[in-house]
Amino acid sequence: MIPTIPTPEEILDKGFSRGKKQADLMRSQKIPKHLKGKRIEERRVVTSCQVIKDKLKSILDAVPDIEELHPFYQDYIDITVGVDDMKQSLGAVNWAYGIIAQLEKEYGAKIRKNPSENATAIQKQAYGRISSVIHKIKKDLDFLDFAKQNLRNMPTIDFEAxxxxxxxxxxxxxxxxxxxxxxxxxxxxxxxxxxxxxxxxxxxxxxxxxxxxxxxxxxxxxxxxxxxxxxxxxxxxxxxxxxxxxxxxxxxxxxxxxxxxxxxxxxxxxxxxxxxxxxxxxxxxxxxxxxxxxxxxxxxxxxxxxxxxxxxxxxxxxxxxxxxxxxxxxxxxxxxxxxx
Ligand SMILES: Nc1nc2c(ncn2[C@@H]2O[C@H](COP(=O)(O)OP(=O)(O)OP(=O)(O)O)[C@@H](O)[C@H]2O)c(=O)[nH]1
Ligand SMILES: [Mg+2]
Structure with missing residues (x-):
């Protein structure tokens, strides 16, 4: 019912390493010199954001909407881990998704508008903000992991029987x-x-x-x-x-x-x-x-x-x-x- 929950480090590592890979691929391409630096860093930031968004989305998609569940399961979740805490944590993951999407646009545009010499500095700024957002939801990811462990072996009830x-x-x-x-x-x-x-x-x-x-x-x-x-x-x-x-x-x-x-x-x-x-x-x-x-x-x-x-x-x-x-x-x- 709840997928494997990554830590903030795992999310960021995955995002940043894929960003680096894509940036490296751009390096070997023929691009006018004055544009090359920007293109590389734009690709790096956008890729990282996309990978991180995918990670967060896969968590949100896999957890069912608690209010849609049978009252028995709502009670079960509430007794076992707490429905309010669960909703709050999912809300935080959703919030992080929105902010990362915003940063992707904002920093992509910023890198494009500025000269190539500044691209690396802007990319560093973007990474700083991305990691601060993901670290902010650490306790929510921890909670979801705790919920996953505790809800792992829920009873399977046939409500028609x-x-x-x-x-x-x-x-x-x-x-x-x-x-x-x-x-x-x-x-x-x-x-x-x-x-x-x-x-x-x-x-x-x-x-x-x-x-x-x-x-x-x-x-x-x-x-x-x-x-x-x-x-x-x-x-x-x-x-x-x-x-x-x-x-x-x-x-x-x-x-x-x-x-x-x-x-x-x-x-x-x-x-x-x-x-x-x-x-x-x-x-x-x-x-x-x-x-x-x-x-x-x-x-x-x-x-x-x-x-x-x-x-x-x-x-x-x-x-x-x-x-x-x-x-x-x-x-x-x-x-x-x-x-x-
Ligand atoms: N003589 C006799 N022993 C029985 C009978 N039913 C159960 N027992 C014995 O009573 C003991 C407890 O049986 P369980 O079915 O495990 O009891 P339970 O109510 O599930 O026990 P818990 O799960 O610990 O709450 C076992 O040793 C059974 O073999 C019966 O009808 N006659
Ligand atoms: Mg028994």
Whole structure:
């Protein structure tokens, strides 16, 4: 999404060395003596400016217009590197492009108008100004390079697909379930505040494309302890989820008491108030007496007993998946004002 970002030195080296090459080529040409010096230096300055402009333009062309992106990606970029900083840096590159274009014209003309004896001095002046402009955007180029590193492994989201988010405490069997439903090779992508990244798997149900996202370490902290940015990372998922599969470890072998798991579930239900949540009681192969699970079941219909590892209950989950409706998130006309 972001191309390789050169340093100011790399941009200037490239520009100046191509300028020198072109100037050297002119030297061997037959040009009246009184014009030769000017021609050489004009070529040098114009070539350098063009090469530098090309470099800057290739950066601007390769980075997509942030406002055109899906809200999920806008949020993702904002959480990861900051949308405002990104826009500012691109603005600075654009500014530099404009100034270099101006210098190209200005100094080309100046060299042509003056006698050849002055050409070298004017060219030096031009180079001084060009390098000062390019050095001025150093911190912006640095930022874009930082953004490139951090946005390198963004999740690839299919926004047309029905999307299911798997949530629950660590070690409850989220990844095992993802594999059971979607097969062996989920995409592993970076996600802010997750150490392991998120995993995305795909499956087809009656020709309907289903995308399932496993979110390790993102939703397993008390919401009250989260800072704003961390919350936003979760809210970004809200742009995507059409349903949530909340996984309990019914055996508690993950090390978390069911009461704690239930508290997390309640927090998640609060954040994603509009999104249906299915309760999956996992590791039932280790559970002898189901009786004590009753107090964690709020809705029989949406509660499923499974063993992800043995594939028990997966068919029931799939049937539930068939009932999930894609939530329409196309932006509505904002005419709310009229009602208040
Ligand atoms: N007995 C039993 N073990 C299971 C079951 N499902 C998962 N496990 C085991 O539980 C452990 C954790 O499973 P994972 O699928 O990695 O759990 P996770 O929720 O993805 O864990 P994190 O990614 O660390 O949050 C592994 O050792 C699994 O083999 C199950 O149904 N029964
Ligand atoms: Mg996992």
């Amino acid at each position: 029905t999307t299911i988010v798997i949530a629950g405490f660590p070690n409850v069997g989220k990844s095992t379930l993802l594999k059971q439903i979607t097969g062996a090779d989920p995409q592993v992508a970076n996600y802010p505040f997750t150490t392991k990244g998120i995993q995305i798997g795909h499956t087809e149900r009656h020709w309907k494309h289903i995308q399932i996202i496993d979110t390790p370490g993102l939703l397993d902290r008390p919401v009250l302890e989260m800072n704003d940015i961390e919350m936003n990372a979760i809210v970004a998922l809200e742009h995507l989820a059409d349903a949530i599969l909340f996984i309990f470890d019914a055996s508690e072998t993950c090390g978390f008491h069911l009461d704690n798991q239930y508290n997390l579930l309640k927090q998640i239900e609060k954040i994603f108030a509009e999104i249906p949540v299915f309760y999956l009681f996992n590791k039932m192969d280790l559970v002898e007496d189901r009786e004590y699970l009753n107090e964690y079941i709020d809705n029989e219909e949406n509660s499923i007993f499974i063993s992800a590892i043995e594939g028990e209950g997966i068919d029931i989950i799939n049937k539930k998946i068939d009932t999930i409706k894609k939530i329409d998130r196309t932006p509505q006309e904002e005419d709310d004002d009229e009602y208040y």
